[in-house]
Amino acid sequence: MINLATFIPPILYIVIIVGSMATFSSLYRKRKAQAAASMEPWFPPSLPRDIYLTLLHLPDTPNPPKIPDSVLRAALLRRATDVIQKAIVIRQSKGPLQALLQKGSVGDDTWAQFLQAEQTIDAEIKEVAEDALALSNQNQQWAQFIFQSAAEMITNERLRIKLEEQNIKSQEWSEWWNKRSEKVRSEFLASEGVEEEIGKGTSVNPAAVLTGLVERKAGNVSDEDGVLVEAEVTSPTSPRESKGSNKSTPIATPTSTPSGSVRKKKGRK
């Protein structure tokens, strides 16, 4: 009996210590989880992820449709591109954000938010890799190169977007040039003494403009160059008509635009 009584205080002591620690830790963790949950996510909810997971879980819904693996693969590849883009953003912003944190420009909560986003993305990458492994077959371990493919798709898409922008720009250019050459041409036709205008050493050779325009209109190029040159040579008095009506080729025109022909040769080498 004496023995049991002497054991009560240390046991009580241990129970109280452990109990208080457990309460503290559970409370602390709960609060931390709450804070993490209330934190604004770094990235907006991802649509490719939702699509993939929806497709993956469609068989669980009542009246299950059959989802072929190929559709799932496509959806997974889309998701992989999305994840990889985010991973790149995370990696690029980590250094600068750390510097800002040290300077005190951003708060601890932003940093915590960032770290959480990093963890999420890491987990998602793992998840995508696992799913790719599940969807690949023996011959091709898709998990090994799904991210390569995804990264390539991103660069390719960027390239296409850039090209599209450039296309718009080039359309503007050609519109501008068409308008301008049209204007030059009308001025040119309005003025008298066409030959003198050509002779003048202005920066834009009106003759070059004119022939350029005519040739673009003419479009196709025939093999009857020699004949055309003759036609041009024999009618120097009415250059307007000959230029306007003849299907003149770049080769046929040098007689009327000496400077233009020199330039053209330069361009061709």
Add this chain to the structure above:
Amino acid sequence: MDSFTLLPLTIDKVTNTVLCPSDTSPSSSELSTAITDLNTLHRSMLQFENAIPPPPGLVNPKRSAQINKLRESGNAAFRKQAFGEAIKLYSLALEMCLGRPHWEQSALVREESAMIYSNRAQANIASRSWAEGMCDAEMSCALKPKDNVKAWYRRALCLKEMGKLEDAREVLEMGCEWEAENQGKTDGDLRALLRDVHKAIEEKERVAGSAA
């Protein structure tokens, strides 16, 4: 983060295309574009065994061969001075090149399209479509600024022909910078044209001065 938004998606049993409800709220338009992308990707992936696209290193040799063939015939047409025909062929080659599936190497697309653009610029120059030539050459320069003297030269030439002397000078200087490594070997044309442009600018200023 172990939750997701269940989207109202269905699937067409025959064609295996994913369908989404069509209404006009802004979020659903985003969804429908994403779904369209997914379906196009799915269709293009179906050509492979198990619908797994190969790693980026492996490219479809057929397409490369076709692009090359089109470009070669474009070059042949150019040599025959059928410039319109050449432009058409180059455009076709370009379409093929840009139509490469997106999981193939983008570097390859860059390389090929830069070359085709450069060639088409040349054909445009030959048929005196300066604006089109300028744009093609500019594309080529943007895609591959290094080791692309011809494209720089053609771009500057077109600008000069269009009377944009200052722009031409800028382009030439930029081209010379990119070509600085091979100075004295390949950039002779560039420098000659730069001299021409400088002369033309001076001339223009003189004319403007005397007129004023």
